[in-house]
Each structure stands twice: as structure tokens, then as C-alpha cells.
Amino acid sequence: MATFLTAPTRASLFLLLSLGFTRPVLAKAPDANAQGFAAYNKGDYAKAHALFEKALKQDPSNAFARLNRARTTTLLNQGKEDADDFDYCAFESNWMYLALADLSVAVEKDAQALLPKIDEDSKGLKALKASDEYKKWRKAISVFVKEKGIQEKVLGTTSDWWFLQPGQIPKSITLAADKRVMETQQDMSEHSTGKWRPLGSGVEITPDKKPARPWKLLAGKYYFDQGQRFFFEVRLEPDGEPTPADDSWKMGPLSLGPLSGDCL
Incomplete structure (x- = not known):
């Protein structure tokens, strides 16, 4: 009985090899x-x-x-x-x-x-x-994919930004509807620190006692979870030659994204 079963098995194997099949055909894994x-x-x-x-x-x-x-x-x-x-x-x-x-x-x-x-x-x-987090994220995506009307979608009449420096307390900067640049102090008071106006797809900012300078809108990535994940945010970065480094928002960049200021 054993001899009878072995012969067909070897013959079948020989047939498969002669036809070019070296391994069994497996069903595709479910998606x-x-x-x-x-x-x-x-x-x-x-x-x-x-x-x-x-x-x-x-x-x-x-x-x-x-x-x-x-x-x-x-x-x-x-x-x-x-x-x-x-x-x-x-x-x-x-x-x-x-x-x-x-x-x-x-x-x-x-x-x-x-x-x-x-x-x-x-x-x-x-x-x-x-959520506000999503709405800010969607503005960043408008910049990322270069949608029409980016300036209006992102800036509107008023937009709130964060200036972040390692080891420094975050600063809140508002591009206000009256075209003033407002800086929020630690005691939550606001004072004017310059002027702004739309320029191209970005803005021009004229800080107090400083020359006017163009800033461009960019889509940046904010990484978290030890750098394993990110979400998009909008960034305003000064165009042209960099200014001397200090702790002032005037050196940029400014960020607008899903992250709450309470977590910065």
C-alpha cells in the first residue's frame, strides 16, 4: 500500500517541476x-x-x-x-x-x-x-498643497501666532484687524509692537524702530511622541537675510498650528 502511494506522489512532483512550478501557489493574504x-x-x-x-x-x-x-x-x-x-x-x-x-x-x-x-x-x-485643533491644522494643509486664497484662509482679518525659543517662555503675537502687531505680556496685557500688511502670499511686517521686512507662509511639521509622529502647522518666516539672534519674535519664525499655547 505504501509503495502504491509513493509512486504517484513522485510522479506528481516531477510533473510540477517540469512545468516550472517550484513552490505551491498560495492564496493572497486578505487586505x-x-x-x-x-x-x-x-x-x-x-x-x-x-x-x-x-x-x-x-x-x-x-x-x-x-x-x-x-x-x-x-x-x-x-x-x-x-x-x-x-x-x-x-x-x-x-x-x-x-x-x-x-x-x-x-x-x-x-x-x-x-x-x-x-x-x-x-x-x-x-x-x-x-475642534479648533483641526481648523488650525486645515490652514496648514492649505499652505502645504498651495490652495488658492491661502492668505485669506490663513490670515483672515486677525491671526494669532506663537514665537518659541528653547528655554524661553512662549510669546503670543497677534496680527490684528487694524494692521497692528500686538504682543501679549505675561500679565496678559497687550501692547503694539509694529504694523503688518498683506504682501503677495505672505505679509510685510514693520516692527517698531525697525525696517519693513517680508515674511513668507510655509507649512512646517511639529514632531511629538519622541519624534515618531508629527502634524502640520503654519509658519511665518522672515524672508531675506537673518536678523541677529535674540529672544525677540522679530527673528521668527512664528507658528500657528493645532498645539495649544498652554502646552508650549
Whole structure:
């Protein structure tokens, strides 16, 4: 009986080799992102989130899985920011920053395909899109993709910026509607420290007792979670020759992004 079974097996192997098959044909592995999206459409967000996580472990560059994980991160965590024990400044666990980090990578990978889906989303990203963090992030994306009307979208009539220097207390700078540049002091009082006006796609700032200088709008990256994640922010940087380094905001850059001043 054993001899009878062995002969056909060897013959079959010889036939496979002669036809060029050196290994068995395996079925294609299921697409974890597609499986996750099916679970997402059924409302099983925990299962969908786990599958999107799996898809990103298999391929961290999967922009669609990034978008989908941002959706389930939002749906599974929305409202937690109102709890007494929520640590807003723990960026690595703040769901808003985690979702924005995924959206940032998705847009960086394929803005043409992903940004319209983000803009049209009224389900998974609804709670995130209602936040000030998202609205500031979206301004940065306008700069990143060079949308029309960048100046109006980012600056409007008034815009609030932060000047950050290592080891220094952050300074709040406002480009006010009356075209004054206002600096907020530590006692929360404000005083005028210059003037500004729109210029091209950026601005021209004339500090007190200083010459006028053009500043350009740029999209920058704010890294967190030990440099493993980032989200986009808008930056205003002086154009031309740099000014002598000091602790004044006049040396730039100024930043406008999702991060709250309380965490700087």
C-alpha cells in the first residue's frame, strides 16, 4: 500500500517541476485595510481600528489606512477630552493629536486622493473637524498643497501666532484687524509692537524702530511622541537675510498650528 502511494506522489512532483512550478501557489493574504473598512461600515469601530492597525504594521505607507485609523481613533475616543483626568498635553495619548498625525501622513503621501475624502467626511472625522485643533491644522494643509486664497484662509482679518525659543517662555503675537502687531505680556496685557500688511502670499511686517521686512507662509511639521509622529502647522518666516539672534519674535519664525499655547 505504501509503495502504491509513493509512486504517484513522485510522479506528481516531477510533473510540477517540469512545468516550472517550484513552490505551491498560495492564496493572497486578505487586505486588512479593506476588512477594516467593511467593519467600519457596519459600525464595529473597535474591530475596524484593530484591522487598520494591522494594515499599517504591514505597510506604514498605506495612506488610506492612515485616514481610516484617524476615523476610528476619533469615533472611539471623542468626548474623552471633557473628562477630569484627561491630560491634554500628553500628546502621545491625546486622540486629537494622534488623529491629526495620521491625517498629516495621509495628506503628505497622497494629497490629491486623500484631501477630498477628508474634506467630505461627515461621519468618522465629525468630532475632530469641530475642534479648533483641526481648523488650525486645515490652514496648514492649505499652505502645504498651495490652495488658492491661502492668505485669506490663513490670515483672515486677525491671526494669532506663537514665537518659541528653547528655554524661553512662549510669546503670543497677534496680527490684528487694524494692521497692528500686538504682543501679549505675561500679565496678559497687550501692547503694539509694529504694523503688518498683506504682501503677495505672505505679509510685510514693520516692527517698531525697525525696517519693513517680508515674511513668507510655509507649512512646517511639529514632531511629538519622541519624534515618531508629527502634524502640520503654519509658519511665518522672515524672508531675506537673518536678523541677529535674540529672544525677540522679530527673528521668527512664528507658528500657528493645532498645539495649544498652554502646552508650549
